[in-house]
Amino acid sequence: MNADPAAIAVFLGLCLLVTALGFVxxxxxxxxxxxxxxxxxxxxxxxxxVTWFLLGGDLYTAYTFVAVPALMFGAGAMxxxxxxxxxxxxPILFAVFPRLxxxxxxxxxxxxxxxxxxxFGSGALALAVAATxxxxxxxxxxxxxxxxxxxxAGLGIPMTFVIGDLAxxxxxxxxxFAALAAYTYNSGLRAPALxxxxxxxxxxxxxxxxxxxxxxxxxxxxxxxxxxxxxxxxLPPAGAGNLGAQSAYATLALGSALALLLYPHSITxxxxxxxxxxxxxxxxxxxxxxxxxxxxxLLGYMAIAAGVKSAPEYAAGFAGFGNNFAVPxxxxxxxxxxxxxxxxxxxxxxxxxxxxxxxIACANLFTRNIYREYIRSDCSPKQESxxxxxxSLVVKLGALIFxxxxxxxxxxxxxxxxxxxxxxxxxxxxxxxxxxxxHPNALLFGWAxxxxxGTWMAAQSGFKPIYELVVLGTSVPCYxxxxxxxxxxxxxxxxxxxxxLVAPKPAHDSTLAEDYV
Amino acid sequence: xxxxxxxxxxxxxxxxxxxxxxxxxxxxxYNRIDPQLxxxxxxxxxxxxxxxxGALLLAxxxxxxxxxxxxx
Numbered sequence: 001m002n003a004d005p006a007a008i009a010v011f012l013g014l015c016l017l018v019t020a021l022g023f024v025x026x027x028x029x030x031x032x033x034x035x036x037x038x039x040x041x042x043x044x045x046x047x048x049x050v051t052w053f054l055l056g057g058d059l060y061t062a063y064t065f066v067a068v069p070a071l072m073f074g075a076g077a078m079x080x081x082x083x084x085x086x087x088x089x090x091p092i093l094f095a096v097f098p099r100l101x102x103x104x105x106x107x108x109x110x111x112x113x114x115x116x117x118x119x120f121g122s123g124a125l126a127l128a129v130a131a132t133x134x135x136x137x138x139x140x141x142x143x144x145x146x147x148x149x150x151x152x153a154g155l156g157i158p159m160t161f162v163i164g165d166l167a168x169x170x171x172x173x174x175x176x177f178a179a180l181a182a183y184t185y186n187s188g189l190r191a192p193a194l195x196x197x198x199x200x201x202x203x204x205x206x207x208x209x210x211x212x213x214x215x216x217x218x219x220x221x222x223x224x225x226x227x228x229x230x231x232x233x234x235l236p237p238a239g240a241g242n243l244g245a246q247s248a249y250a251t252l253a254l255g256s257a258l259a260l261l262l263y264p265h266s267i268t269x270x271x272x273x274x275x276x277x278x279x280x281x282x283x284x285x286x287x288x289x290x291x292x293x294x295x296x297x298l299l300g301y302m303a304i305a306a307g308v309k310s311a312p313e314y315a316a317g318f319a320g321f322g323n324n325f326a327v328p329x330x331x332x333x334x335x336x337x338x339x340x341x342x343x344x345x346x347x348x349x350x351x352x353x354x355x356x357x358x359x360i361a362c363a364n365l366f367t368r369n370i371y372r373e374y375i376r377s378d379c380s381p382k383q384e385s386x387x388x389x390x391x392s393l394v395v396k397l398g399a400l401i402f403x404x405x406x407x408x409x410x411x412x413x414x415x416x417x418x419x420x421x422x423x424x425x426x427x428x429x430x431x432x433x434x435x436x437x438x439h440p441n442a443l444l445f446g447w448a449x450x451x452x453x454g455t456w457m458a459a460q461s462g463f464k465p466i467y468e469l470v471v472l473g474t475s476v477p478c479y480x481x482x483x484x485x486x487x488x489x490x491x492x493x494x495x496x497x498x499x500x501l502v503a504p505k506p507a508h509d510s511t512l513a514e515d516y517v
Numbered sequence: 518x519x520x521x522x523x524x525x526x527x528x529x530x531x532x533x534x535x536x537x538x539x540x541x542x543x544x545x546x547y548n549r550i551d552p553q554l555x556x557x558x559x560x561x562x563x564x565x566x567x568x569x570x571g572a573l574l575l576a577x578x579x580x581x582x583x584x585x586x587x588x589x
Contacts (some may be wrong), residue, residue, distance in 0.1 A: 077548075083564045084541035087571045091534045094575050222556020233550050234560055246544040253541060280579050287572040294565050 003151065008155050009346070010131040010341025014202065014217040016175070018195045018349050022356075025190040034382040039389065040364040041187035041272045041411045048285075050193055050280040054357070055269045056289045057196030059089075059260060061140075062147035062243055062351035063295050063415075065203075070323035072300025073074050074265030076232025078245060081252045082297055086290035088257035094283035097268060098276045099433040105276075106515045111361075111427055112267045113369040119432050121508020122440030123373060128447055130369035133264040134362050134395075136418035140263070141358045141399035142411040145173055150321045151344040154328035170404050181396050185389045189272055192356040199353055202346035207292045210268065210299060210343075214334045216461055218305045224298075227305040241474050248466045248477040255482035259423040262430075264361035265354060296327070303330040355396070363391035413463040420454035420481045427492050433516060436509045442495035450488030454480050530578050537571045 029045050031038035046054060064082070071079030100115065109115045112133070117126035152172045153159065163172035168174070183191045215221055225233065235245040260266060273279055308314050308329035317325040331343045367388040372379055379387070403411055428443045457467035457480040467480045540546075541564070550558045 077560060078566065080561065083568065086562070087537050087541050087567050090571055090575055091537055094578070095534055220556060225558060225561075233558060234550065235544065237548070239546070246548060250542045251543045254538075280575075280582075284572055284575045284579055287568050290568045291565070294568065298561070461577055 002312065004156070004340070005342070006337040007124060007341040008157065010338050011151075011155055011345050014342070014345035015348065016200075018198055019162040019179045019183065020246065021198065022179070022191040023186055025183070025194040026187035028190050028194055033188060034385045036364065036367060036381065036384045036388055037108070039385050040110060040360055040367075042189040042193055044272055045274050046193060046272050046278070047274050048281045048336040050197075051269070051278050052282050052285055053196040053200050053284050054189075054193045054272065055266075055286060057192065057199055057350070057353035058265055058269045058357045059286070060146060060289045060293055061354040062347050063140075063143045063361065064293065064352060065347060066150060066324050066327060067146040068293065068297045069300035069327045072297050073326040074300075074323040075304050077235050077247060079295050079300060080294075080297055081249050081256075082387050083294050084250075084253035085256045085260075086287070086293060090105050090254060090287055091268075092495075093261055094280055096430055096433060097270055098279045100267070100429070101270060101273065101276050101279050103433070103511055103515045103516060107511065108215075109270070111264065111365050111368050112262070112425070113365060115434060116428050117369070117373075118510045119208045119436060120428070120438070120440040120443065121402045121510070122444070125428060125440045125447075126369055126443060127373070127445050129428055130365045132421050132447075133365050134426055136422040137264050137358045137362050138395065138399060139402070139411050139414035139418055140265075141362075141396065142402040143415050144355040144358075145177075145399070145403045146290060146324060146408060146411070148176065148348045150317070150324050151347045153317060153320060154325070154332055155340075155344060169472055173400065173404070176348070177396060177400050180352050180356055181393050182443070184359060184392055184396075188358050188389075189268065189357065191362075192353045193272070195349065195356075196353045199218065199346060199349040202342060203292060203350060205341040207295050209333075209335070209339065210302075211295045212231050214299075214306070217334055218302060224305040228301050239515070243474065243476050245477070248479070251477075251479040251482045252465060255423060255479040255485070256419065258426060258430075258485070259481055261417045262422050262425050264365055265358040268357055268361040268364060299327050299330055303327065305328055306333055308333055334452075343467065347348075355399070359392040359395045359399075360388075362395045363388040366395075398424040413458075416463060416465055417455060417458055420458055420484060421451055423481045423485050424450035424454065424488050427487060427489055436511075437496070438492065439496050439499040440508075442492050442499055445495050446488040446490075446492030449491045450484045453487050454484030457484060496497045496507050529551055530581065533574045533578050536574060537567060540570075 026033065029043065031043040033039045037044060068079055068082045100112070103109065104115060109118065111130065112128040115129035117123065117338045135203055159170055159172065161168045175244070215224060218224055235249055238244045238246060270279055273282070277468055303326040308326060309318060311329070311333070314325065314329040314332070317329055328344065331340050335343060367384055370386060371387050424447045427446055429439065431438060458465070461467045461480070465479055466477045467483065469476045469478050469483055547560055547563045549560065554560055554562045
């Protein structure tokens with residue numbers, strides 16, 4: 001691919017700007033970064049607007065913005081499940097998560113496992129929740145690099161730098177991650193919060209330009225939809241004895257919506273907001289990002305209409321990144337060089353924001369729920385904060401090794417499994433916000449059966465999200481996360497009933513009903 | 518259970534928060550081409566419309582809650 005100096009200059013300029021911002025962020029709304037809630041939650045001082053940028057940059061990751069149009073490009077209507085998915089997230093955010101904010105604020109909880117520990121008094125259950133969060137998030141961090149790699153390749157920047165006799169593979173990624181690691185270590189959650197404001201500005205400019213400029217070039221939306229194969233424009237209808245793609249679509253939307261807010265990076269973003277009402281206001285205003293996501297999903301169809309796949313100049317990109325290259329190719333074809341720099345910077349920086357928040361969230365979990373719980377229970381606040389900073393480095397290094405050393409397919413498979421795993425914390429977390437009556441050991445057995453069944457189903461279907469259930473002779477394709485969650489709930493509730501008969505649950509709850517409202 | 522919120526959940530609020538789930542999970546109700554809007558098939562513009570409707574419903578519920586908690 002040909003490197004365009006204007007595109008590269010704008011791209012690198014914007015990347016340098018946000019790196020500088022990442023370091024300056026340490027002074028923003030200054031707090032004592034030697035405390036975990038200051039480093040890892042920004043001092044819980046973000047108002048509704050900063051929270052909006054932070055959560056928007058956090059929930060709508062670069063991978064989403066690359067993978068969703070790639071799915072539309074390759075599979076058609078099924079890729080649009082991202083829209084009902086994000087429609088369903090916000091009623092859940094609005095109704096359930098203000099309760100988590102309130103109880104966490106009252107008791108100083110930094111992680112969701114802190115809450116589970118306090119609510120159910122079970123170290124084992126809290127450890128299960130913390131470990132699930134860490135394992136579900138790690139491959140997600142690795143996947144953020146996929147979007148970044150695609151745009152770096154699209155700019156024509158070589159992936160291997162040669163200095164004298166020394167060849168450094170994946171050098172641009174190493175540099176980006178070194179910068180990310182340094183300012184996250186230095187500034188904590190303040191860095192992605194400040195960077196998110198710039199990144200989202202770039203993102204909205206890119207999206208507005210894309211939905212105005214590209215359809216005009218292609219002859220309007222009617223022409224764009226007409227260029228898509230009519231068979232993939234809708235979901236195939238249900239056949240005899242098989243609910244088909246429509247049940248896959250609905251369960252993917254619901255399961256993904258239930259899982260999203262349980263991810264540690266979502267919780268970290270929520271708990272960093274300054275008030276309960278900031279969470280509710282964000283449930284009202286965050287859907288603006290869903291509009292951007294829907295527009296970006298349609299870029300997949302625009303890429304079909306623009307015929308990027310058959311264009312020889314993008315063949316190398318498609319060979320390297322598959323359909324994930326559809327949107328970068330579309331931008332290269334449609335935009336002037338300098339604006340390609342802006343759009344690609346939006347994607348690359350869009351990878352750094354969630355990667356930073358995810359690594360901070362994992363670090364908080366490790367520090368609070370493993371280090372302080374099992375390794376040094378008498379650690380000082382300063383030690384706690386130092387351990388978290390180091391843990392954030394280790395997590396990022398792990399993600400980097402993952403993506404550099406292993407085939408990309410592993411990261412995608414594991415991220416899929418991550419969704420199946422994280423949803424298993426739903427009973428302990430979301431039901432736990434409403435009732436203390438669940439027995440922690442019942443929750444633990446439910447969690448384990450959900451993890452086992454979900455992993456098995458995903459593996460059986462060759463690491464595709466959909467596993468076909470047969471219910472009363474009818475075949476029901478269902479998102480494995482959702483069906484395994486149903487099993488989890490059934491096991492949990494059954495065992496709760498059994499344990500209630502055998503022995504009454506010891507009262508360990510350190511929270512009160514009024515802490516939640 | 519995700520529909521219950523503050524101290525006194527009302528049935529009306531419950532219904533407003535449940536509406537997006539009913540609409541979005543009833544996939545056969547919108548899995549069609551017509552009526553098109555400016556060349557965009559129904560499947561696509563209808564779901565886009567629900568992004569706005571969902572936000573509007575939450576705004577209504579939030580306003581009702583604030584009125585009740587702070588009757589001034």
